Amino acid sequence: MKIGVLALQGAVREHMQSLAACGAEAIAIKHKEELQEVDGLILPGGESTTMRRLIDKYDFMDALKEFAAQGKPMFGTCAGLILLAKHLAGYSEPHIGVMDVMVERNSFGRQVDSFEADLAIKDVADSFPAVFIRAPHIVEAGENVEVLCKHNGRIVAAREGQFLGCSFHPELTDDHRMTAYFVDMVHQAKQKQPV
Ligand code: GLN
Numbered sequence: 001m002k003i004g005v006l007a008l009q010g011a012v013r014e015h016m017q018s019l020a021a022c023g024a025e026a027i028a029i030k031h032k033e034e035l036q037e038v039d040g041l042i043l044p045g046g047e048s049t050t051m052r053r054l055i056d057k058y059d060f061m062d063a064l065k066e067f068a069a070q071g072k073p074m075f076g077t078c079a080g081l082i083l084l085a086k087h088l089a090g091y092s093e094p095h096i097g098v099m100d101v102m103v104e105r106n107s108f109g110r111q112v113d114s115f116e117a118d119l120a121i122k123d124v125a126d127s128f129p130a131v132f133i134r135a136p137h138i139v140e141a142g143e144n145v146e147v148l149c150k151h152n153g154r155i156v157a158a159r160e161g162q163f164l165g166c167s168f169h170p171e172l173t174d175d176h177r178m179t180a181y182f183v184d185m186v187h188q189a190k191q192k193q194p195v
Contacts, residue, residue: 003186004029004038006064008054010046010079014171018179024186032063039193040073040186043080045133045169048105051079052095061096068098073162073189075182081165082136089139099163100142107137107154119168121149121157125177130156130168137167162189 005015007028019026019042027038035041041064043051055061068074076084076099083095087102108115114133121128130151138155141147149157149166156167157178164185170178 001025001040001183001186001190002027002038003040003042003183004035005042005044006051006060006080008058008060009051010044011077011169011171012044014169015042015044015077015179018171018176019183021176022180022183024183032058032060035063035067038072039190040075040182041067042182043074043076043083044171045078045080048079048082048095051083055083055095064096065098068096068162071162071189071193073164073182073185074098075164075185077166077171078133078135078169081138081167084163084165085138086142087140099160099165100145101138101155101158101160101165102140103136103165104139105136106134107139108132108135117151117168119149119151119156121178122146124148124157124181125175128170128177129173129175130166130170131172132156132168135167138165159185 002025016026084099085103089104145160
């Protein structure tokens with residue numbers, strides 16, 4: 001089983017290390033053709049507007065939408081969640097626009113630019129050390145979206161079938177349980193895919 005990390009910008013190497021720690025083969029995806037080699041994809045944190053610019057520059061958008069249409073699991077962390085969301089507060093158009101959530105960018109305020117919190121995440125961990133960096137949060141979740149975690153009343157992790165998204169950076173600590181949850185999603189989806 002191979003899992004890609006979109007490697008245009010952002011926290012790529014840390015995700016690769018976290019995947020390896022979970023026993024998955026990690027591939028840095030720099031060209032759209034490489035998406036065909038992987039069973040799941042992580043969209044890392046970074047800067048969503050920069051990533052979007054690079055997605056367009058390297059002609060990735062259709063390939064990413066096709067990857068989603070094939071039912072393959074995608075995990076967006078922080079800026080990656082912004083890329084996955086169908087709706088962005090204050091913007092008329094989404095980016096990839098596949099996960100039925102409304103996301104607000106930089107929504108924890110300037111004073112608390114970056115912080116750490118211990119989170120209880122359904123099916124993942126009772127106490128997970130989560131690092132937030134200029135994080136977005138999910139303002140609204142569609143009816144098929146399962147909320148996995150709230151922090152101070154705000155949704156910070158959710159799943160909709162093949163799509164997983166979180167506001168924080170699960171790859172920045174030694175706790176790999178969130179990554180392991182995604183690896184398990186990819187494993188299950190692969191078993192269902194026709195050979
Ligand atoms: N603030 C960034 C954005 O809006 C996301 C920050 C992050 O990924 N750590 O794209």
